[in-house]
Amino acid sequence: MVYAATVWLILLASLHYALGSSTPGCGMAPPSSGTKTIGSNRQYILQVPANYNASRPYKLIFGFHWLGGNMNNVAPSYFGLRDLAQEGAIFVAPNGLDNGWANTGDRDTTLVNQILAEIKNGLCVDDTQIFATGFSYGAGMSYSLACSNPGDFRAVSVIAGAQLSGCTGGETRIAYLGIHGVVDSVLPISTGRGLRDRYLRVNDCQAKDAPEPPEGSDSNYTKTEYSCTAGYPVWWMAHGGDHVPGPSSGKNWMAEHTWDFWTRGIYVGISDPTPTVTSSTGTSTGTTPTTTSQQPQPTASCAVHWGQCGGQGWNGYSCCQSPFVCTVLNTWHYQCL
Numbered sequence: 001m002v003y004a005a006t007v008w009l010i011l012l013a014s015l016h017y018a019l020g021s022s023t024p025g026c027g028m029a030p031p032s033s034g035t036k037t038i039g040s041n042r043q044y045i046l047q048v049p050a051n052y053n054a055s056r057p058y059k060l061i062f063g064f065h066w067l068g069g070n071m072n073n074v075a076p077s078y079f080g081l082r083d084l085a086q087e088g089a090i091f092v093a094p095n096g097l098d099n100g101w102a103n104t105g106d107r108d109t110t111l112v113n114q115i116l117a118e119i120k121n122g123l124c125v126d127d128t129q130i131f132a133t134g135f136s137y138g139a140g141m142s143y144s145l146a147c148s149n150p151g152d153f154r155a156v157s158v159i160a161g162a163q164l165s166g167c168t169g170g171e172t173r174i175a176y177l178g179i180h181g182v183v184d185s186v187l188p189i190s191t192g193r194g195l196r197d198r199y200l201r202v203n204d205c206q207a208k209d210a211p212e213p214p215e216g217s218d219s220n221y222t223k224t225e226y227s228c229t230a231g232y233p234v235w236w237m238a239h240g241g242d243h244v245p246g247p248s249s250g251k252n253w254m255a256e257h258t259w260d261f262w263t264r265g266i267y268v269g270i271s272d273p274t275p276t277v278t279s280s281t282g283t284s285t286g287t288t289p290t291t292t293s294q295q296p297q298p299t300a301s302c303a304v305h306w307g308q309c310g311g312q313g314w315n316g317y318s319c320c321q322s323p324f325v326c327t328v329l330n331t332w333h334y335q336c337l
Contacts, residue, residue, distance in 0.1 A: 022057040022124055022125070022126060022127070023057070023120035023121070023123070023124060023125040023127055024120060024121050025054075025119070025120055025121050025122045025123040025124050025125065026054060026055060026057065026124035027054050027055060027124070028054060028122060028123075028124075029054070030048050030052050030054060030122065030123055031046065031048065031122050031123070032048065033045075033046055033047050033048045034046065035071075036118075038111070038114050038115060038118060039110070039111060039114045042094070042095065042097075042111050042114075043071065043094075043095040044071060044092055044093060044094040044095060044111075044115055045071045045072070045074075045075040045091075045092070045093040045095075046090070046091075046092055046119070047075060047076065047078075047082070047090065047091040047092070047093075048090060048123065049085075049087040049088065049089065049090065050087045051087065052123075053124075054124050055124065056124060057124050057125060057126035057127075057129075058088065058089055058090045058123070058124060058125055058126060058129075059085070059088065059089035059090065059125075059126060059129040059130070059131065059262075060089070060090045060092065060116075060119060060123075060125045060126075060127075060129070060130045060131070061078065061081060061085070061089050061090070061091050061092070061130075061131050061132075061133070062092050062093075062094065062112065062115075062130075062131070062132040062133070062134075062142075062145075063075070063078040063079060063081070063091065063092070063093050063132075063133055063134060063138070064093075064094065064096070064101060064132065064133070064134030064135075064137075064138030064139070064141045064142055065093070065095075065096060065099075065134070065135075065137075065138050066134075066135045066136035066137050066138050066245065067099060067100045067136060067137040068099050068100075069099060069138075070095055070096070070099060071093040071094060071095040072093075074093035074138075075091070075093040078091050078093065078133075079133060079135065079159070079245060079246060079252075079254070079255055079258075080246060080252040080254070080255030080256075081133070081255050081258060081259060083255075084255060084256065084259040085259075085308070086303060086308050086316055086317065087316060088308045088316060090119065090123055090125065092115060092119065094108075094111055094112065094115060096108065096137070096138075096141075100137045101134075101137050101138060101140060101141035101144075101164065101165045102164075102165065103141065103144055103165040103166050106148075106166075106168070108141060108144075108165060109144065109145070109148050109149070109168070112145060112149070113149075113152075116130070116152060127152075128154060129154055129262075130152055130153050130154055131153060131154060131155050131156065131157070131262050132145050132146075132153050132156045132157075133156065133157040133158070133159065133258060134158070134159065134161070135159045135160055135161075135245035136159075136160050136161065136186065136187065136243065136245070137164055137165070138159075139158040139159050139160055139161025139162075140161050140162055140163060140164030140165040141164075141165045142156045142157070142158050142161065143156065143158050143161050143163065143165070143167065143195050144163075144164075144165035144166050144167055144168070146158075146170075146174045146176060146199070147166070147167035147168055147169045147170035148166075148167075148168040148169050148170075150169070150172040150173065150174040151172070153174060154174070154175060154262075154266060155174060155175035155176070155177065155261065155262055155266050156174065156175075156176060156177065157177040157179065157258040157261065157262075158176070158177065158178050158179070158192070158195060159179045159180075159245060159254060160179065160180055160181060160184055160186070160187055160192065160243050160244070160245070161178070161180075161187065161191070161192060161195055162187045162191035162192070162194075162195070163191070163194070163195065167198075170198060170202070171202060172202070173199075173202055173203050173229060173231075173232040174199065174202075174203075174232065175203075175231070175232050175233055175234075175261070175265070175266040176195075176196065176199040176203070176232075176233075176234045176235075177234075177235045177236075177237070177257070177258060177261045177265075178192050178193075178195060178196040178234075178235070178236050178237070179192075179237045179238075179239070179254055179257075179258075180192035180193075180237075180238055180239075181218060181238070181239050181240070181241040181242050181243060181244065182212050182213060182214070182215055182238055182239070182240055182241075183215045183240070183241065183242055184242055184243045185242055185243055186242075186243040187243065189212075189238065193236075196234065196236050199232075199234050200226060200228075200234055203226075203228040203229050203232040203233075203234055204228060204229045205226040205227060205228035205229075205234050206226065206227040206228070208224060208226055208227070209224075210222075210224040210236050210238070211224070212238035213238060213239060213240045214240060215240055216240035216241070217239075217240050217241060218239045218240060218241025218242070218244050218247050218248055219239070219240075219241075219247045219248075219249060219250045219253070220239060220240040221237055221238060221239035221240070221253065222237065222238055222239075223235065223236070223237045223257065224236045224237075225265070230268070230269035230270050231266060231267075231268075231269065231270040232266075233261070233265050233266060233268065235257070235261055235265065237254075237257060260335075263308075263335050264327075264335065264337075301317070301319075302317050302319040302320050302321045302336075303316070303317035303319065303320050303321065303324075303326075303336045304320075304321055304324075304336065308334065308335055308336075309326040309334045309335065309336050310326055310328075310334030311334050320336035321336070324336040324337060325337060
C-alpha cells in the first residue's frame with residue numbers, strides 16, 4: 001500500500017509539471033510593459049511578450065540586479081535570457097532598496113510576493129515555470145528565494161552569489177544552478193560552493209567530483225551535473241574568471257546554460273515526453289534527447305540555438321536554424337538543440 005501510494009504521488013507530480021498550471025490572469029486583458037509601482041512605493045519593470053496570447057500560460061522570470069545597480073541594469077536583456085526566450089516568457093526586474101538586496105525584515109521577499117500576486121492576477125502564467133536569477137547581490141536574493149519560496153519558484157540560477165539576503169527555510173527541494181569564477185575577488189568561489197552544497201544535501205544528490213578550471217578566461221568553464229532527486233537537479237559551473245555577470249567575450253554561455261537548465265534539465269525524469277540529459281561542454285554526461293520529426297532549416301526565419309520552436313499555445317518560430325533540431329521538452333516548450 002505504501003509503495004502504491006508513493007507511485008501515485010510521483011505520477012501526479014509528473015502530470016502537474018508536464019501540463020502546467022495557469023493563473024487567474026489567463027483570459028484577461030494584459031497590463032502594459034513598463035515600470036510599475038507596488039506596495040510601499042517599491043518599483044519593478046515588467047516586460048510582457050510581444051503578441052501576448054492571454055489563453056497561453058507563460059514562463060515568468062525574475063532578474064535581480066547587483067549592489068550599486070538597479071532594475072534598469074537588468075532590463076531589457078535580463079542577463080541575455082530575453083533573447084533566448086524569443087518573446088516566450090514574461091520578465092520582471094525588481095528594484096532593490098539602497099541599490100541592493102539586504103532583505104531586512106524580509107522586505108524584499110515581501111516585494112517579490114506582492115509582484116507574484118499582481119502578475120498572476122493580471123497575466124497568464126504557468127505557475128510551474130517561475131524562475132529567478134541574479135548576479136552578486138542579486139544572486140544572493142535569488143538564493144534567498146530558493147530558501148523561502150520553493151513553492152513559488154521552480155528553479156534558480158545563482159551567478160557569483162553568497163548568502164547575502166538571508167535564507168529562511170532552505171530545507172525544501174528546488175532545482176539549483178550555481179555559476180562562479182575561480183578567482184572571484186568580491187565573493188570567493190568558496191561562498192558559491194557553500195550555497196551549492198546546501199542543495200546537494202536537500203535534493204539528495206549523489207557525491208561527485210566537480211573539477212574546476214584554472215585561473216584565466218571567463219569563457220573557459222567546466223560543468224558538473226549531479227544525480228539528484230528527479231525534477232530537482234543541481235548543476236555547478238565554474239569558470240576561470242573573476243566576479244562577472246556574463247562572459248567578457250564570445251557567446252553568453254551563462255545565459256545559454258541557464259536557459260537549458262530551466263527548459264530541459266529540470267524535466268529529466270519527470271515529464272512526458274521526457275527529455276534526456278545531453279552531452280555538453282564540461283564534466284556532464286548523458287544521452288541523445290528525444291526530437292521531433294521536423295528537420296532544421298537553414299534560414300534566418302527559424303529559431304536560433306536554444307530558442308523556442310514549438311509547444312502548446314506557441315505562436316513563434318516552428319523550425320530551427322541549421323544544424324539544430326526542434327526538441328520536445330514538455331507540453332509547452334520545444335527547443336532548438
